[in-house]
Amino acid sequence: MKVRRIPKNQLPECRSEPWVDQTRRPYCCGEDAYLPVRAGFPYDLDLPERQPYTGPGYQRLGDTLLLHGDAPTADALTTLIDWEHPACILHLNHHDGVMRLPDVTVLFGTPHDVTFRETGITYTLNPAKVMFSQGNRLEKQRIRNLIRPGEQVADMFAGIGYFTLSAAVAGAVVHAMEINPDSCGYLRRNAEANGVADTVTIDCGDCRTHLAGPYDRILMGHFDAPDFLSAALAHAKSGTVLHVHGLGDRTGDLTDTLQGAGFRYSLSEHKVKKYASRTWHCVWDIELR
Numbered sequence: 001m002k003v004r005r006i007p008k009n010q011l012p013e014c015r016s017e018p019w020v021d022q023t024r025r026p027y028c029c030g031e032d033a034y035l036p037v038r039a040g041f042p043y044d045l046d047l048p049e050r051q052p053y054t055g056p057g058y059q060r061l062g063d064t065l066l067l068h069g070d071a072p073t074a075d076a077l078t079t080l081i082d083w084e085h086p087a088c089i090l091h092l093n094h095h096d097g098v099m100r101l102p103d104v105t106v107l108f109g110t111p112h113d114v115t116f117r118e119t120g121i122t123y124t125l126n127p128a129k130v131m132f133s134q135g136n137r138l139e140k141q142r143i144r145n146l147i148r149p150g151e152q153v154a155d156m157f158a159g160i161g162y163f164t165l166s167a168a169v170a171g172a173v174v175h176a177m178e179i180n181p182d183s184c185g186y187l188r189r190n191a192e193a194n195g196v197a198d199t200v201t202i203d204c205g206d207c208r209t210h211l212a213g214p215y216d217r218i219l220m221g222h223f224d225a226p227d228f229l230s231a232a233l234a235h236a237k238s239g240t241v242l243h244v245h246g247l248g249d250r251t252g253d254l255t256d257t258l259q260g261a262g263f264r265y266s267l268s269e270h271k272v273k274k275y276a277s278r279t280w281h282c283v284w285d286i287e288l289r
């Protein structure tokens with residue numbers, strides 16, 4: 001690719017010059033910018049074409065990359081390091097136990113706290129210590145759109161704040177419960193970083209002992225959430241909406257619990273993401289009448 005090297009701060013004024021090839025993107029490195037040059041115009045350098053990326057798929061959290069699925073080969077790892085220049089690479093083997101703790105193998109660098117933004121929300125966490133699911137991004141946005149300012153919301157499985165923060169930035173008053181002290185620490189930091197510490201109350205411990213409803217909305221972001229439905233219903237009222245996550249088809253269990261507790265309700269199912277070849281991560285919206 002034929003380019004002219006210019007100081008990066010001159011990029012905005014040079015971009016519309018007649019010699020600039022508008023069909024290609026400028027490349028920046030340090031204080032320099034390399035602008036692609038149209039055929040027939042003078043150029044400074046002929047850069048080799050950037051090869052397409054052929055390494056493994058990854059999830060980026062700040063300067064750390066998280067790999068899912070099979071562990072990469074040594075060559076694939078080198079390709080990834082050369083491409084992304086990360087500070088750390090982790091291979092996620094699985095999530096463990098009720099706290100869904102990540103079981104990771106460190107492939108490169110040293111795990112540490114990372115800070116990143118997703119849909120306007122800032123998160124800090126250590127991906128080797130606590131889970132963060134980017135696959136739930138659309139669900140977080142959906143919840144954010146459903147919230148009315150001033151709603152009283154319970155988040156029974158708050159983690160580092162995936163749903164709590166989405167609800168709080170939409171104007172809800174959130175009671176966040178989380179059993180893992182590490183996650184509680186990040187949740188507190190994240191509420192402060194997003195300017196919602198005044199409207200988020202955090203209780204570190206088992207949600208069943210901290211629920212203090214009735215609430216307008218109850219968020220239940222854990223695969224075992226259907227087993228916690230009775231506990232949630234004891235803190236609900238007519239008009240309460242519950243968002244109950246789970247794996248596979250749990251509608252029979254949910255309707256049994258709702259009918260056993262004597263509630264009239266409407267129930268709708270939403271697919272969040274594919275979890276295994278034939279298993280979906282679903283969320284059931286239940287509105288009590």
Ligand SMILES: C[S@@+](CC[C@H](N)C(=O)[O-])C[C@H]1O[C@@H](n2cnc3c(N)ncnc32)[C@H](O)[C@@H]1O
Nearest residue numbers: 098099133136157159162178179180206207221
């Ligand atoms: C699956 S993670 C949160 C996932 C997150 N909601 C998401 O969508 O990515 C579930 C969280 O619930 C917490 N947890 C599990 N059992 C709990 C309980 N009985 N009370 C409070 N928190 C609990 C775990 O420690 C974990 O942080």
